[in-house]
Amino acid sequence: MAPLDIPQSVFDYMTKDGIRSAVDHLLASRSSDFPEEINSWDETRNYHRALLAAYQVRQEHIIFLIDLWDAVWGRALQEAGSTLEIVPFLEQHKDDSLPSPDFFWLEANAHFRRVRGRSFGFPVIELGIEYWSEGIQLYVYRDPDLIADLPSPWTSALDKDGCRSTETHKNIPSEPSLGGMADKLVAAAKAALSCLEM
Amino acid sequence: MSADWHPICGVSPPDWSPAWLLRLNDTLASSLRKAIRPDALGGAPIPVWQQSRKSLTDVFGHIDSPNHLLNVPDWNWGIRLTEPQVTKGWQHFLSPAAVGHDLAAKRVAVFYEAICIASKRQPTGISISDLSVEAEHSLQIGGRRKAIDLLFRWKEQSASEQNCAIVVELKFGHVLTTGQLPSYKKYVAQQFIKGDGARHKSGFFVLSPRTRRRDQNKLRRNTDWSVAYWPAFLRAFEKIYTARDLPYDNAFNMFRRAVWQMKDDF
Numbered sequence: 001m002a003p004l005d006i007p008q009s010v011f012d013y014m015t016k017d018g019i020r021s022a023v024d025h026l027l028a029s030r031s032s033d034f035p036e037e038i039n040s041w042d043e044t045r046n047y048h049r050a051l052l053a054a055y056q057v058r059q060e061h062i063i064f065l066i067d068l069w070d071a072v073w074g075r076a077l078q079e080a081g082s083t084l085e086i087v088p089f090l091e092q093h094k095d096d097s098l099p100s101p102d103f104f105w106l107e108a109n110a111h112f113r114r115v116r117g118r119s120f121g122f123p124v125i126e127l128g129i130e131y132w133s134e135g136i137q138l139y140v141y142r143d144p145d146l147i148a149d150l151p152s153p154w155t156s157a158l159d160k161d162g163c164r165s166t167e168t169h170k171n172i173p174s175e176p177s178l179g180g181m182a183d184k185l186v187a188a189a190k191a192a193l194s195c196l197e198m
Numbered sequence: 199m200s201a202d203w204h205p206i207c208g209v210s211p212p213d214w215s216p217a218w219l220l221r222l223n224d225t226l227a228s229s230l231r232k233a234i235r236p237d238a239l240g241g242a243p244i245p246v247w248q249q250s251r252k253s254l255t256d257v258f259g260h261i262d263s264p265n266h267l268l269n270v271p272d273w274n275w276g277i278r279l280t281e282p283q284v285t286k287g288w289q290h291f292l293s294p295a296a297v298g299h300d301l302a303a304k305r306v307a308v309f310y311e312a313i314c315i316a317s318k319r320q321p322t323g324i325s326i327s328d329l330s331v332e333a334e335h336s337l338q339i340g341g342r343r344k345a346i347d348l349l350f351r352w353k354e355q356s357a358s359e360q361n362c363a364i365v366v367e368l369k370f371g372h373v374l375t376t377g378q379l380p381s382y383k384k385y386v387a388q389q390f391i392k393g394d395g396a397r398h399k400s401g402f403f404v405l406s407p408r409t410r411r412r413d414q415n416k417l418r419r420n421t422d423w424s425v426a427y428w429p430a431f432l433r434a435f436e437k438i439y440t441a442r443d444l445p446y447d448n449a450f451n452m453f454r455r456a457v458w459q460m461k462d463d464f
Contacts, residue, residue: 009247018261021268022254036408036461037429039316043257050257053250 004071004193006131006176007060009053014133019057026054027105065111065131071179071182072138073113073127076189087114087124111142113166117197125196127189128163135172138185140192145181151191212395247312259437265447266440267432279456281370282334285347287457288368289333292350303329304444310364312435313403316426324362324399325355338383346382350360351390360393362400369406370460372411379404379420405431432458 012019029035038047067161075124077084092098104111112128126141139161140150150154153166171181243365254261261268279287292309294302303326314321323454328351335346348366363386367374383402391400402423409425417425432454 007247009250012251016262017271018258018263018266018269019251019254021272022258022261025268035429036427037257037433039318039430046253046256049253052245053253056245056247056250068272069299137449 003065004178004182006173006178007064008176009057010061010064010131011173011176013057013061014131017166022050023054026051027058044055056070058101058105058165061109061131062101062111065104065109065129068131068136069111069113069127069129072129072185073189076186076193077115079186080193080194083118084115084125084193084197085118087116110139112139126163128197129185136181136185137165137171139163140193140196142196150195153188154192203337226383256286258433260440262438265444265451266436267451267454268436269456270448270451271458272459273452275305279460281368284370284457284460285368286333287453288348289331291447291453293331294329297447301445302331303352304328304442305439305450306331306352308435308438308442308444310350310401311438312431313405313426314401314424315434315438316431317403317424319401322399324352326352327355328353335384337382339377339385344378344381346386346459349386349390354393354396354397358393360396360399361390362393362396363390363400364400367404367406369404371407373410374404374416376416379416379423383420383422428457429461 006014013023014020024071035047038044076082089098097103099111110128110130110131112125112126114124116122116124123142126139128141130137130139139159140154144150150164154164155167158163166185171185173181236300258266258268260266263269288309290296292302292305294385296302297305305327306329307324310324310353311321330351332349333347335349337344337346346365347368348364350364350366354362365382365386367378367382379402386402387397387400391397402420404417404423404425405428406413406425408427417423435454
């Protein structure tokens with residue numbers, strides 16, 4: 001698999017406060033409202049170019065998260081020969097947080113997929129990945145609190161959302177290239193899968 | 199049925215063979231393909247990020263500058279600044295007493311240019327000496343006490359020194375009172391503006407959210423006053439301020455960020 005890089009737009013958004021504030025400001029503006037900061041037709045043209053830049057960050061981030069999930073959880077499932085399978089959209093309910101663009105963006109830039117075991121009664125598990133300014137984090141949610149202890153780098157306690165997550169501070173990308181970080185994340189994902197499927 | 203007239207007039211009919219038409223079609227299609235940018239045919243790609251990034255800078259100014267309000271973390275103290283607090287904040291950060299004359303003069307120049315741009319007025323170059331910046335400058339009009347929100351006064355550095363003044367009424371939803379603008383202007387022009395060129399350098403501004411129609415009518419009757427809307431003013435201020443080599447001041451940046459965050463009220 002080709003090495004996965006963080007898109008430069010997303011990396012700048014995560015590492016530069018000015019860009020993040022500008023993009024957040026543009027994305028928060030409702031398209032039905034006149035943007036009061038523009039004052040002429042020339043500025044209107046520039047404003048719409050800037051709006052495209054903000055959408056670009058959002059879309060590239062969403063697509064990056066999907067690719068990242070494939071590169072980490074997808075690869076781990078495959079390499080571990082896992083029997084877990086992804087729950088298709090068709091079988092998900094309206095309140096199951098299907099991935100609308102807003103959901104992707106507003107849910108703390110996390111991306112998870114629901115998986116299930118083939119055996120009867122195996123609960124649905126959410127396998128998630130998140131890239132935020134604090135770093136790249138994997139998390140697992142299983143309802144109710146049935147998650148076995150997961151080995152390091154997984155945290156021993158459940159976080160506030162009832163998830164078990166990897167420690168983020170070790171996974172802060174300092175450049176768009178993920179380098180060896182992807183392998184570390186796959187190893188952590190495989191370690192979790194080996195416990196979850198027991 | 200029409201007769202074939204070609205033999206009569208000695209003209210040979212054109213060759214309408216399909217081969218020629220097909221060749222013409224190829225030529226036209228090839229020219230079209232060359233004329234249209236390749237990416238327009240295959241689904242336009244997302245712009246290169248460097249271009250997009252530049253478009254953010256075009257709108258907001260140097261967002262990488264540590265002095266840009268967008269570089270200040272969003273603060274959430276659960277409070278909203280009041281109109282007098284914002285007025286006094288501007289006065290503080292633009293005042294020679296608080297930041298020294300040199301820096302205050304540079305900031306006032308930025309403020310003046312930004313409010314001119316936001317109000318579609320042509321800024322005139324100003325060179326400031328003996329600057330004073332007052333908030334809530336009190337005056338008596340018709341026996342009633344009034345206050346000018348922000349009053350900038352300075353001497354223009356030229357061969358014959360001129361006394362100039364800029365008045366800014368800062369509004370966050372309060373409507374203008376009748377008679378307020380002409381009486382302020384008359385008072386300031388009589389008291390503080392002296393010299394032939396001073397009128398040209400001086401200015402009267404209302405900084406407000408988008409005005410209601412009745413306020414617009416008041417402004418229309420007072421053509422000496424220019425109106426600027428907060429978001430356009432702040433954006434212009436940031437563009438000019440971050441383009442100049444001014445010292446980093448976290449407190450001033452935080453203050454402007456706080457005003458920017460009031461945008462939902464604008």
